[in-house]
Amino acid sequence: MTRTSSSTETPTPGVPPARGVPEATVARLPLYLRALTALVERGVATVSSEELATSAGVNSAKLRKDLSYLGSYGTRGVGYEVDFLRHQISREIGLTQDWAVVIVGIGNLGHALANYGGFASRGFRIAALVDADPKRTGEKVAGLEVRHTDELEQLINDLDIHIGVVATPARAAQPVCDRLVAAGVTSILNFAPAIVQVPEGVDLRKVDLSTELQILAYHEQRKNGAALALTAEQAAELAEAVNG
Amino acid sequence: MTRTSSSTETPTPGVPPARGVPEATVARLPLYLRALTALVERGVATVSSEELATSAGVNSAKLRKDLSYLGSYGTRGVGYEVDFLRHQISREIGLTQDWAVVIVGIGNLGHALANYGGFASRGFRIAALVDADPKRTGEKVAGLEVRHTDELEQLINDLDIHIGVVATPARAAQPVCDRLVAAGVTSILNFAPAIVQVPEGVDLRKVDLSTELQILAYHEQRKNGAALALTAEQAAELAEAVNG
DNA sequence: GCAACTTTGTGCACGCCTTCACAAGTGTCC
DNA sequence: GGACACTTGTGAAGGCGTGCACAAAGTTGC
Ligand SMILES: NC(=O)c1ccc[n+]([C@@H]2O[C@H](COP(=O)([O-])OP(=O)(O)OC[C@H]3O[C@@H](n4cnc5c(N)ncnc54)[C@H](O)[C@@H]3O)[C@@H](O)[C@H]2O)c1
Ligand SMILES: NC(=O)c1ccc[n+]([C@@H]2O[C@H](COP(=O)([O-])OP(=O)(O)OC[C@H]3O[C@@H](n4cnc5c(N)ncnc54)[C@H](O)[C@@H]3O)[C@@H](O)[C@H]2O)c1
Numbered sequence: 001m002t003r004t005s006s007s008t009e010t011p012t013p014g015v016p017p018a019r020g021v022p023e024a025t026v027a028r029l030p031l032y033l034r035a036l037t038a039l040v041e042r043g044v045a046t047v048s049s050e051e052l053a054t055s056a057g058v059n060s061a062k063l064r065k066d067l068s069y070l071g072s073y074g075t076r077g078v079g080y081e082v083d084f085l086r087h088q089i090s091r092e093i094g095l096t097q098d099w100a101v102v103i104v105g106i107g108n109l110g111h112a113l114a115n116y117g118g119f120a121s122r123g124f125r126i127a128a129l130v131d132a133d134p135k136r137t138g139e140k141v142a143g144l145e146v147r148h149t150d151e152l153e154q155l156i157n158d159l160d161i162h163i164g165v166v167a168t169p170a171r172a173a174q175p176v177c178d179r180l181v182a183a184g185v186t187s188i189l190n191f192a193p194a195i196v197q198v199p200e201g202v203d204l205r206k207v208d209l210s211t212e213l214q215i216l217a218y219h220e221q222r223k224n225g226a227a228l229a230l231t232a233e234q235a236a237e238l239a240e241a242v243n244g
Numbered sequence: 245m246t247r248t249s250s251s252t253e254t255p256t257p258g259v260p261p262a263r264g265v266p267e268a269t270v271a272r273l274p275l276y277l278r279a280l281t282a283l284v285e286r287g288v289a290t291v292s293s294e295e296l297a298t299s300a301g302v303n304s305a306k307l308r309k310d311l312s313y314l315g316s317y318g319t320r321g322v323g324y325e326v327d328f329l330r331h332q333i334s335r336e337i338g339l340t341q342d343w344a345v346v347i348v349g350i351g352n353l354g355h356a357l358a359n360y361g362g363f364a365s366r367g368f369r370i371a372a373l374v375d376a377d378p379k380r381t382g383e384k385v386a387g388l389e390v391r392h393t394d395e396l397e398q399l400i401n402d403l404d405i406h407i408g409v410v411a412t413p414a415r416a417a418q419p420v421c422d423r424l425v426a427a428g429v430t431s432i433l434n435f436a437p438a439i440v441q442v443p444e445g446v447d448l449r450k451v452d453l454s455t456e457l458q459i460l461a462y463h464e465q466r467k468n469g470a471a472l473a474l475t476a477e478q479a480a481e482l483a484e485a486v487n488g
Numbered sequence: 489g490c491a492a493c494t495t496t497g498t499g500c501a502c503g504c505c506t507t508c509a510c511a512a513g514t515g516t517c518c
Numbered sequence: 519g520g521a522c523a524c525t526t527g528t529g530a531a532g533g534c535g536t537g538c539a540c541a542a543a544g545t546t547g548c
Pocket of ligand 2: 112113114348380413416420437454
């Protein structure tokens with residue numbers, strides 16, 4: 001993915017600093033952006049790494065190191081200018097342009113996503129809604145008409161869509177992703193609980209509800225008296241271990 | 245209620261192996277579980293680490309090491325017995341019991357979550373739906389009646405709920421989490437784009453849609469000709485860099 | 489202009505996670 | 519019964535991320 005070192009290619013010009021920002025840092029930039037936006041709304045002009053770190057829920061050293069990958073945007077003895085820093089992070093992430101997004105699968109979740117206001121306010125524009133069910137086509141959702149899957153490639157092309165959101169049943173996820181990629185989409189956010197393969201150069205992220213719940217359950221099981229979680233079989237195993 | 249060691253220093257009996265499974269491994273167990281379930285449905289009886297790893301989308305050495313934390317459940321020269329391994333992982337995660345879940349905030353997303361069938365099939369039972377809006381109380385969603393926030397504590401107590409899902413607006417997330425925790429919930433899954441603080445001993449995970457999209461946008465910006473993403477300001481900076 | 493104070497940016501050490509590579513088992517075939 | 523083929527389980531190495539601690543750099547007050 002981070003194949004910036006090609007012999008003939010220039011080292012990614014156009015987006016000035018940007019060289020090799022660690023993935024862990026990239027994942028936190030949206031967090032900082034959100035905290036900064038809240039500060040702007042409260043009318044705060046300057047913020048120290050300590051304050052910003054607290055409101056973003058991270059360690060202040062980590063915050064400073066993260067920001068240092070973008071450049072030296074702070075002033076020693078003072079802190080960071082809120083609005084300026086926000087702009088820099090925004091630019092780094094690529095939120096100065098707006099991204100056209102297609103949502104595939106307009107069921108329960110697809111409806112919620114389409115109606116969600118949090119996209120537009122963050123630089124993402126839902127450009128198309130697509131479903132395979134003819135009964136859904138034509139339906140208006142959040143001011144957009146649901147189109148049939150047959151039109152997927154056409155829409156991606158016409159509307160210059162680079163980002164796809166998949167909210168179909170798990171079974172359909174791989175074929176849908178294949179079509180998205182073939183049509184030119186290079187970033188996919190997948191909500192379906194399926195393992196999807198995509199070619200090199202395509203970014204795939206997944207939001208997996210049941211995985212999250214299962215991780216919680218794992219820890220939960222180890223908290224409030226593990227004895228409560230004893231099944232008959234487990235109790236037998238335990239007894240055997242203790243007696244043997 | 246911080247660590248598993250309450251008064252007696254017993255090394256957590258009841259859940260046999262379980263000792264210090266790395267967090268990264270825990271996060272992958274649900275993935276393996278899903279792959280195994282798919283194999284069961286296809287009638288496969290035995291699987292090698294190589295095959296299972298491929299279908300789970302991970303490195304086979306990593307898979308074997310992950311499984312080794314649970315115990316030696318494989319047979320050299322053969323592989324893993326699908327159904328047996330699935331049961332072991334299931335038990336490790338704590339899916340042999342079913343967990344009661346409360347969803348707070350029955351708006352767009354809350355409705356989708358409530359109607360989602362993927363909970364029950366994975367050991368989670370939606371036990372209560374709660375909203376602050378009196379207009380929503382009484383409404384039937386997925387066979388459950390939406391209750392008013394006033395009843396939150398009562399419901400958590402009566403239904404022995406340990407897991408809470410927060411789907412309220414960001415502003416309400418912290419107060420709602422505070423109430424959940426005060427009422428005895430020790431695991432929270434938060435969908436609201438807010439930084440929430442919880443006391444030690446409470447697990448908080450977040451699903452953050454806009455963060456995911458922003459991470460995709462970051463990488464997207466660096467792919468297809470960064471030149472396209474040039475703003476006037478950036479072009480000036482670039483020109484300066486090249487000329488100077 | 490200087491001293492005291494504040495806060496950034498980063499070198500460094502530590503720990504976790506990933507991956508390779510291989511010895512140690514297990515089943516099969518003759 | 520023994521050689522062979524296969525697969526697990528794990529030691530060791532390398533890479534990445536985190537957080538401490540501090541020097542460098544800037545501001546304020548006099
Ligand atoms: N509902 C939730 O809260 C929720 C939560 C987490 C994950 N998910 C996952 O998200 C996905 C969607 O969930 P849902 O509850 O909206 O399901 P749903 O059945 O309500 O909606 C699925 C939609 O996808 C459409 N579809 C099916 N095949 C398609 C194809 N090949 N191309 C285009 N559209 C197609 C269907 O017509 C339907 O409208 C599922 O994989 C589910 O597991 C849902
Ligand atoms: N809709 C989506 O697809 C989506 C996607 C990602 C994140 N989110 C986030 O999830 C949250 C919910 O989104 P939504 O689209 O469902 O919003 P929504 O406005 O449709 O629903 C919010 C619900 O929460 C209820 N509520 C408000 N305050 C409450 C309180 N103190 N206690 C209990 N209930 C309360 C409201 O009455 C309303 O029914 C938001 O924070 C949103 O940013 C939504």
